[in-house]
Amino acid sequence: MKPELDGHTTGAPSESSPFAADLHAALGRTPKAISPKYFYDEAGSRLFEQICELPEYYPTRTELALLHTHAVDMTTQFGPQVQLVEYGAGALHKVRLLLDAMPYDSVQFVPVDISGTHLLAACDGLAADYPGLTIQPLVADFTRPHTLPPCPDGTRRVGFFPGSSIGNFTPAEADAFLRLAAAELAGGGLLIGIDLVKDHGVLHAAYNDAAGVTAAFNLNVLDRARKELGAEFPADGFEHLAFYNPAYRRIEMHLRAARALTLQLGGEVYVFHEGETLHTEHSHKYTVTAFQAVAQRAGFTPGKVWTDPNRWFAVLWLESQAL
Incomplete structure (x- = not known):
């Protein structure tokens, strides 16, 4: 591949x-x-995978639990035919929970990541486990203008941005990314993870x-x-x-x-x-209402929200209006 x-x-x-x-x-x-973004060369990507498994690092296991519990409800928001774009795709662990909850042979998956070697290895593993899945990896800095593969007729383009990575952006950068995403996901939507304010x-x-x-x-x-x-x-x-x-x-x-x-x-x-x-x-750590307001200003309409019992983390569905 x-x-x-x-x-x-x-x-x-x-x-x-x-x-x-x-x-x-x-x-x-x-x-x-x-x-x-310069953390993520091959060595940095491996180290981040190790971070995600640490007992102190709650975001990964909390978001994984939310995805595992609510994946069917989340993917119901997508529609039947989907071009699924994962921003900052990394190791492609979390997207598997979404793919398991939907007929993935109807999905065109476009993982976008700046680390080409790491992305290609992850895609090879995903292709072996999901033989009917169409995968079109894109090596790019997703925060800058980039060109996605054409979206097939009758297909909604849906973004997936897990890991609370939006928190790594300044408020201005978050606004710029969300505006970019709202434009290229027009007529579809964005499933995004955010880390919440806590102790x-x-x-x-x-x-x-x-x-x-x-x-x-x-x-x-x-x-x-x-x-x-x-x-x-x-x-x-x-x-x-x-x-x-x-x-x-x-x-x-x-x-x-x-x-x-x-x-x-x-x-x-x-x-x-x-x-x-x-x-x-x-x-950055957000409240749900504060982040929904940011997304709305960028062109999204807030939808369903899934949170854990501690309210440490949230996954939000945001609709993007057709152009």
């Missing part, structure tokens, strides 16, 4: 790659910050696991910069930092300089003071 390559995707990163350009920009601004202790434990897997995932951004871009910095120069910021209702992840140091990249030298950070991710 060969993935389709979107025009915004490149091959092996180099000093002229988007990663290099974005890292230079990140290191040159104050405060320093880079998009979390701060639960949140802290989820992003500071005892095994240190989240720390390794965070530090992998710099490991990737060393391997792919030739970045030079002390091996023990940075440490993982994650905390809840109540003012923004979000977890923040940073790479903090353990001491004063320099990072060299492509002939440029960037100075870090002791304690200075590179902000690598934030994970």
Whole structure:
């Protein structure tokens, strides 16, 4: 199976790659910050799969339970003939619960992910387990304009965005993505997972696991910069930092300089003071009503909502009106 390559995707990163350009920009601004999409090279994708299995990391198991319990109800919203587009597809574990609840031979599945090697391996496994499923993988940054395969006549285009990944976007980025999705899913809809506002202790434990897997995932951004871009910095120069910021209702992840140091990249030298950070991710937490309002402004009509007994997580159905 060969993935389709979107025009915004490149091959092996180099000093002229988007990663290099974005890292230079990140290191040159104050405060320093880079998009979390650069977590997801092959090593980062594997580490994230390990995070999803940690006892402290509640989002994955909570969302999986919701999908398992309510998959039939969720897929009833889709309609009989579906082009199912999964944004940030990853390992393709959760979509299996949807496929099991519907006649998947009537589904054209379009997983979209920035990590081509990881995506192709996941699609091979899915194809072996679902032999009647049409799979058209697309290697692309789904937050930027991209071209989906044509939607067959009589088929609704439905998006699937699990994992509360929308929380990694700033409010402006979330609005931009939802507007993009509402346009390309016109006449269909979006099934999306969101992490809900909850006790701060639960949140802290989820992003500071005892095994240190989240720390390794965070530090992998710099490991990737060393391997792919030739970045030079002390091996023990940075440490993982994650905390809840109540003012923004979000977890923040940073790479903090353990001491004063320099990072060299492509002939440029960037100075870090002791304690200075590179902000690598934030994970916003929502209430259901607040998120529905954001989705409505972007062009969706809020539909059914499924939540767990603790109200830690929610999966929402959003209708997108035909153009």
